[in-house]
Amino acid sequence: MRVLGSAAGGGFPQWNCTCPPCRAARAGSRRCTPRTQSSIAVSADRRQWFLFNASPDIRSQIECFPDLHPDDGRVVRLAAVLLTDAELDHTLGLLLMREGRGLEVHATESVHETLTAGTGVLRTLEAYCPVKWQPVLPGAEVSLGDGLCYRAFDVPTDKALRFPGAATHGRVVGYRLTDAGSGRSMVYLPCAQRLDADVLGELDGCSALLVDGTCWRDDEMPRLGLASKTSRGMGHVPIDGPGGSLEVLSPLPIDRKVYIHINNTNPVLFEDSPERRRLDRHGIEVAVDGLEFHI
Template identity: 45%
Template sequence: MMYLRVLGSAAGGGFPQWNCNCPQCKGLRDGSLHARARTQSSIAVSANGLDWLLINASPDILTQIRDNPVLQPARARRDSGIAAVLLMDAQIDHVTGLLMLRERGTPLPLLATPQVLSDIGSGFPITQILSHYCGVQTHALQCDGRAFAVPGLPDITLHAVALDSKPPPYSPFRGSPRPGDNIGLVLANPANGRRVFYAPGLGQMTPQLLDLMAGCDVVLVDGTFWHMDEMQRLGLSSKTALDMGHLPQSGAGGMLEHLARLPARVRKVLIHINNTNPILNEDSPERAELTAAGVEVAHDGMEILF
């Protein structure tokens, strides 16, 4: 059995966002909204329940470790269940937590595409900073369809898929995205053949990607925005969901339309949910629409076995 634990299910800023007084954040703070608080998105995967692959290191990693005791097995005076880290992209909310792991006693195995390693080696030089602390052992991922293993975690098989999304605003390639700036990940259990597809940032669906998802048992995908113009409606930004590299759930060509094409046996879960998204309100019509469509909303602490 493989274990997947959702450490954080929110988009950047978390929920409630520290400086936001939109109806969602305000309602959660004053208790008028039926919703759960969420930290910034990250998952962890293990084959034995002791040694874990951390997928994205959010700024909330210390809180997430505290809230998930399985990540601290306490086998020695200094210990961690985090055996390696894999980055899906170079976004601030997915890489900043690496700095919190600097007290590690040995170099941190870090898996990412060459594009992501370039961004966090220069534009936001986390790997350079960590070289003065624990250091990192980088492993470049190729989005060529070939399966690969994680150093120290041989029982987990993965392969990476290049997605259409955007690198972070600090990247010199923000305006000209490259394949490898953002990936989807297939996690497979070699013992039973079950597969999970993980993609917290997804700007466009393709027939090939939909076919890949149809062959998985669970899809854990981008749930950032409900509306294309969600941020504009609230006066929080002039950008659309696609401008920010995310496919909205609703509307023609939205995530829900694509998920409806998947076989009924596929478990469908949304993650990386922005604080403005009405699906966070468990009493909302949007949440009811998801339930009717058989689509779940990830929450911190959710566990998926495969």
């Protein structure tokens, strides 16, 4: 598994933001590493890769990862793109892949409908290259070849719809990927409004978890005067506080827990912050672009 991008929408630092982490990143005044918008790549053999979400930073992310470069025979190593939702920071990169001979996209019916009739991302892409839609059905086991398979699961959300008309079921999903040889699994869950019993059940027995780490506090954005919406209102469970992900995830016996999709306002971006030290004490990592590990 390779983290191509670890930041939330807008990246870090965000182009129009003067929050403390963005200012520090530009000035170099504190230890914090710039990040591109979140996406990961997964492979069973390091020859064929599957992309989970396609961020607007996909070109630079691929250039930074030689395993995704085409070989001398112009064989593209990227087999398919799997989407967790229809958010722009997870889908605009599809348009940057229009030069390919074709693209296979795994998405739920709700996400497909939003990207076709709502944002128009897939409709536009189809004007440039063939797009093969593979419907994602939560709960179904799907083989990706070479002993790698996935099972998507529904992640409930009541975040306001930007494009009315899409089905409410399947708006957001997580993915559990399993290696048939070892039987070991990892879960990719970059967007979760709440970690309820059903979602936690999907984590049972996994070896690694990449999970939504967007905001530290629920009121992080209002406190900074940047927005009126809370973290949960934007569709993301906060790390800290009652019912926060740190409280819920800390006791779980998962070998590797990693926060991903980090918003530019989150103080865990500071490597010397008290919030980062709290995560260290609980054995939870903060993803950075280029992080790799094996399951």
